[in-house]
Amino acid sequence: xxxxxxxxxxxxxxxxxxxxxxxxxxxxxxxxxxxxxxxxxxxxxxxxxxxxxxxxxxxxxxxxxxxxxxxxxxxxxxxxxxxxxxxxxxxxxxxxxxxxxxxxxxxxxxxxxxxxxxxxxxxxxxxxxxxxxxxxxxxxxxxxxxxxxxxxxxxxxxxxxxxxxxxxxxx
Amino acid sequence: xxxxxxxxxxxxxxxxxxxxxxxxxxxxxxxxxxxxxxxxxxxxxxxxxxxxxxxxxxxxxxxxxxxxxxxxxxxxxxxxxxxxxxxxxxxxxxxxxxxxxxxxxxxxxxxxxxxxxxxxxxxxxxxxxxxxxxxxxxxxxxxxxxxxxxxxxxxxxxxxxxxxxxxxxxxxxxxxxxxxxxxxxxxxxxxxxxxxxxxxxxxxxxxxxxxxxxxxxxxxxxxxxxxxxxxxxxxxxxxxxxxxxxxxxxxxxxxxxxxxxxxxxxxxxxxxxxxxxxxxxxxxxxxxxxxxxxxxxxxxxxxxxxxxxxxxxxxxxxxxxxxxxxxxxxxxxxxxxxxxxxxxxxxxxxxxxxxxxxxxxxxxxxxxxxxxxxxxxxxxxxxxxxxxxxxxxxxxxxxxxxxxxxxxxxxxxxxxxxxxxxxxxxxxxxxxxxxxxxxxxxxxxxxxxxxxxxxxxxxxxxxxxxxxxxxxxxxxxxxxxxxxxxxxxxxxxxxxxxxxxxxxxxxxxxxxxxxxxxxxxxxxxxxxxxxxxxxxxxxxxxxxxxxxxxxxxxxxxxxxxxxxxxxxxxxxxxxxxxxxxxxxxxxxxxxxxxxxxxxxxxxxxxxxxxxxxxxxxxxxxxxxxxxxxxxxxxxxxxxxxxxxxxxxxxxxxxxxxxxxxxxxxxxxxxxxxxxxxxxxxxxxxxxxxxxxxxxxxxxxxxxxxxxxxxxxxxxxxxxxxx
Numbered sequence: 001x002x003x004x005x006x007x008x009x010x011x012x013x014x015x016x017x018x019x020x021x022x023x024x025x026x027x028x029x030x031x032x033x034x035x036x037x038x039x040x041x042x043x044x045x046x047x048x049x050x051x052x053x054x055x056x057x058x059x060x061x062x063x064x065x066x067x068x069x070x071x072x073x074x075x076x077x078x079x080x081x082x083x084x085x086x087x088x089x090x091x092x093x094x095x096x097x098x099x100x101x102x103x104x105x106x107x108x109x110x111x112x113x114x115x116x117x118x119x120x121x122x123x124x125x126x127x128x129x130x131x132x133x134x135x136x137x138x139x140x141x142x143x144x145x146x147x148x149x150x151x152x153x154x155x156x157x158x159x160x161x162x163x164x165x166x167x168x169x170x171x
Numbered sequence: 172x173x174x175x176x177x178x179x180x181x182x183x184x185x186x187x188x189x190x191x192x193x194x195x196x197x198x199x200x201x202x203x204x205x206x207x208x209x210x211x212x213x214x215x216x217x218x219x220x221x222x223x224x225x226x227x228x229x230x231x232x233x234x235x236x237x238x239x240x241x242x243x244x245x246x247x248x249x250x251x252x253x254x255x256x257x258x259x260x261x262x263x264x265x266x267x268x269x270x271x272x273x274x275x276x277x278x279x280x281x282x283x284x285x286x287x288x289x290x291x292x293x294x295x296x297x298x299x300x301x302x303x304x305x306x307x308x309x310x311x312x313x314x315x316x317x318x319x320x321x322x323x324x325x326x327x328x329x330x331x332x333x334x335x336x337x338x339x340x341x342x343x344x345x346x347x348x349x350x351x352x353x354x355x356x357x358x359x360x361x362x363x364x365x366x367x368x369x370x371x372x373x374x375x376x377x378x379x380x381x382x383x384x385x386x387x388x389x390x391x392x393x394x395x396x397x398x399x400x401x402x403x404x405x406x407x408x409x410x411x412x413x414x415x416x417x418x419x420x421x422x423x424x425x426x427x428x429x430x431x432x433x434x435x436x437x438x439x440x441x442x443x444x445x446x447x448x449x450x451x452x453x454x455x456x457x458x459x460x461x462x463x464x465x466x467x468x469x470x471x472x473x474x475x476x477x478x479x480x481x482x483x484x485x486x487x488x489x490x491x492x493x494x495x496x497x498x499x500x501x502x503x504x505x506x507x508x509x510x511x512x513x514x515x516x517x518x519x520x521x522x523x524x525x526x527x528x529x530x531x532x533x534x535x536x537x538x539x540x541x542x543x544x545x546x547x548x549x550x551x552x553x554x555x556x557x558x559x560x561x562x563x564x565x566x567x568x569x570x571x572x573x574x575x576x577x578x579x580x581x582x583x584x585x586x587x588x589x590x591x592x593x594x595x596x597x598x599x600x601x602x603x604x605x606x607x608x609x610x611x612x613x614x615x616x617x618x619x620x621x622x623x624x625x626x627x628x629x630x631x632x633x634x635x636x637x638x639x640x641x642x643x644x645x646x647x648x649x650x651x652x653x654x655x656x657x658x659x660x661x662x663x664x665x666x667x668x669x670x671x672x673x674x675x676x677x678x679x680x681x682x683x684x685x686x687x688x689x690x691x692x693x694x695x696x697x698x699x700x701x702x703x704x705x706x707x708x709x710x711x712x713x714x715x716x717x718x719x720x721x722x723x724x725x726x727x728x729x730x731x732x733x734x735x736x737x738x739x740x741x742x743x744x745x746x747x748x749x750x751x752x753x754x755x756x757x758x759x760x761x762x763x764x765x766x767x768x769x770x771x772x773x774x775x776x777x778x779x780x781x782x783x784x785x786x787x788x789x790x791x792x793x794x795x796x797x798x799x800x801x802x803x804x805x806x807x808x809x810x811x812x813x814x815x816x817x818x819x820x821x822x823x824x825x826x827x828x829x830x831x832x833x834x835x836x837x838x839x840x841x842x843x844x845x846x847x848x849x850x851x852x853x854x855x856x857x858x859x860x861x862x863x864x865x866x867x868x869x870x871x872x873x874x875x876x877x878x879x880x881x882x883x884x885x886x887x888x889x890x891x892x893x
Contacts, residue, residue, distance in 0.1 A: 055785050055789070057737055057738065057785070058785070058788050058789075059730065059737070059738035059739065060627065060788075061717065061721065061724055061727060061740055062672040062674050062726070062727070062740070063672065063673060063725045063726055064724055068720075068721070069792065071718065071738055073732060073738045077715075077718075078715050078716065078717050078718050078729075078730055078738060079718045080717055080718045080720040080721050082720070099785070108719050109719050110718060110720075111718060111720040166720065167719075167720055168720060168721045168723070168724060169722035169723045170724055170725040171723040
């Protein structure tokens with residue numbers, strides 16, 4: 001009887017929650033896009049990354065908070081660009097000619113993250129993450145999911161994309 | 172009138188049916204999705220949407236007096252309320268009942284205007300009982316995510332004990348849906364689809380502009396061989412432009428809708444309000460056949476209702492007062508639409524009431540702290556009337572349901588502005604008030620003036636620009652520490668656009684003789700002169716939003732694209748005027764004529780010469796972030812020109828640049844008597860010992876290689892040098 005229950009349960013679980021089993025797998029390791037916000041190395045879940053672009057023709061929008069460096073035109077669509085260095089209190093060390101933008105998207109929300117360089121993609125074991133170091137403080141700490149043993153700071157993409165903190169509404 | 176009313180009700184019911192069928196479909200979609208994903212994190216948004224859809228359908232049904240539908244929705248809503256709170260996990264048996272309820276809704280919706288209904292009161296109450304049993308938890312839930320017995324393969328077998336207690340609900344067979352609205356020469360298309368089509372067509376505006384831009388760029392090259400091709404291309408550009416214009420025009424025409432669709436709600440509103448205030452009102456409507464973009468019509472509904480309420484509440488007097496004033500006991504409310512030249516229509520709402528009480532408006536403004544007593548006396552009627560559009564201003568002594576909160580007119584002004592329109596008031600004491608709303612016929616006809624302010628470009632919508640003038644500094648007067656310009660005997664406040672937008676201003680040694688470029692903007696009755704650097708002509712384009720992250724940025728409506736793809740912010744005239752007023756109240760406007768640089772005296776001024784736009788902007792941002800003022804040049808030649816006109820503390824220059832490279836620029840600076848002391852930092856991709864040598868030889872103070880840019884710390888180098 002018990003066994004029967006188990007079987008049925010499994011069947012049902014497969015039927016109704018194909019999504020869930022997949023999600024459990026994802027939660028252990030994620031494919032992340034790794035990038036530099038000098039001097040640190042960061043990573044963000046690639047599931048939220050829609051594309052990567054070189055920074056071209058940035059337009060500054062006056063009156064926006066300092067973490068918005070401006071907007072760009074991506075094939076006719078206007079996308080705002082966030083400078084996380086500002087949110088993480090990282091000092092600007094200089095600019096690189098190779099600045100890239102990672103466009104992140106979740107449901108309606110979409111914006112670009114300014115990076116110094118994109119270093120590639122990597123499988124990250126989410127269970128190995130440790131909590132952010134005490135040296136990180138300020139609002140930025142909420143945006144961080146954890147730190148890999150190699151010292152890569154993993155951004156909490158879901159929080160960043162669903163939270164209200166970085167939405168600008170001066171109405 | 173009765174017939175008209177009846178026809179109106181029928182139309183209303185038709186609209187309801189269209190709306191209801193959308194909600195109905197959404198509810199079904201929600202149920203289907205929920206049944207597939209009953210587990211929580213995924214299910215939550217589905218539960219929310221389904222709940223909202225049921226709620227909306229309920230509201231719509233109530234509005235058209237469909238009480239049975241409302242009751243059924245109410246009960247379904249209660250079920251979802253529990254589900255939403257997490258108290259009630261839905262089982263598949265629950266879904267069955269919910270599906271049956273939606274089937275019943277479907278029949279009821281289809282029979283809305285029929286006298287004979289196939290759903291009897293008994294059937295309805297049976298259905299509601301079943302739903303109530305779910306709510307009370309009398310049906311043992313069978314959540315699919317717990318190890319309980321498996322769901323039976325088909326619905327009939329589920330929950331036999333309950334089904335047996337019930338009177339089976341049989342539903343009449345439904346007819347196919349689409350027949351009802353179809354007609355031979357019209358097609359029903361959702362506005363959303365038309366909107367998409369329009370947006371896609373609008374993208375061609377930038378194609379047109381881009382093509383023109385490239386042609387102009389090539390023309391500069393002056394090459395014999397390509398000039399023949401260019402002529403062809405120019406021809407092609409012309410015909411493409413015409414095709415695009417035609418396409419856009421035709422698509423926009425499909426979105427036009429007569430005003431009468433908006434105006435049909437007016438008689439009932441006027442009658443109800445008249446009764447409430449015990450005022451007799453003669454309503455006159457003219458021009459309902461005139462067409463306008465239906466999106467504008469939709470947005471216009473609330474402002475129009477508000478103005479009508481204003482006319483009836485504040486404008487038209489009570490019967491006794493009217494008799495005393497020798498007026499007819501019935502007040503007149505006149506709503507007229509007329510086509511203005513070209514692409515505009517004017518909606519006028521007029522009452523023959525008491526007119527705007529200047530004193531009350533002024534008192535209210537003083538109380539709000541917007542106006543000082545002394546200033547009030549000097550105000551023209553036009554200026555006083557303009558105050559009405561400021562939030563918080565009300566002439567009503569007490570707050571009623573309808574008006575008196577003072578917020579309404581501010582919202583009206585804002586909404587009209589957002590539609591690209593303009594609103595004005597004409598009021599004659601004792602004779603009445605007229606609101607004149609000028610609107611574009613189509614939404615996306617956006618025209619603006621491209622202006623340059625402190626090295627940045629902005630577009631100001633043409634609708635708000637009264638005129639552009641050049642003034643000399645001695646025309647500026649200072650009244651109560653404010654800068655004012657006299658224009659046709661009316662005083663117009665002057666502000667610097669850069670100050671209002673908060674972008675750092677930087678001008679070199681300014682020539683007193685150079686006239687100032689001023690744009691007079693007007694919104695409602697308010698007029699303000701904005702000082703800018705240059706006017707760069709008119710631009711046509713479409714307003715784009717700034718992405719989902721920037722929901723609303725003060726003073727900025729959105730952006731538009733220039734032919735070369737450059738993104739230019741469009742200013743929000745309404746907010747700009749508001750901000751300008753605030754600036755001139757909070758701080759006495761600083762001296763406009765030259766001396767202002769004293770405040771920024773300690774700030775160092777740096778010239779960045781770089782031919783790559785990206786790098787130029789980034790260098791600018793980086794250096795500015797450290798508190799320096801930055802001006803940019805596109806190459807060595809441009810930089811040297813700027814150095815001749817203004818004084819810079821330091822130059823940061825790229826090496827590889829057209830016309831004059833970094834080495835040449837440095838050498839030229841060193842040779843110039845007045846510039847020779849200016850420190851120069853060369854930034855380059857070239858990293859050979861030879862180049863370093865050349866850099867030093869040309870007289871550069873520092874040499875930074877782009878590849879190792881981040882380590883070499885540009886700012887530190889700047890600090891060291893100045």
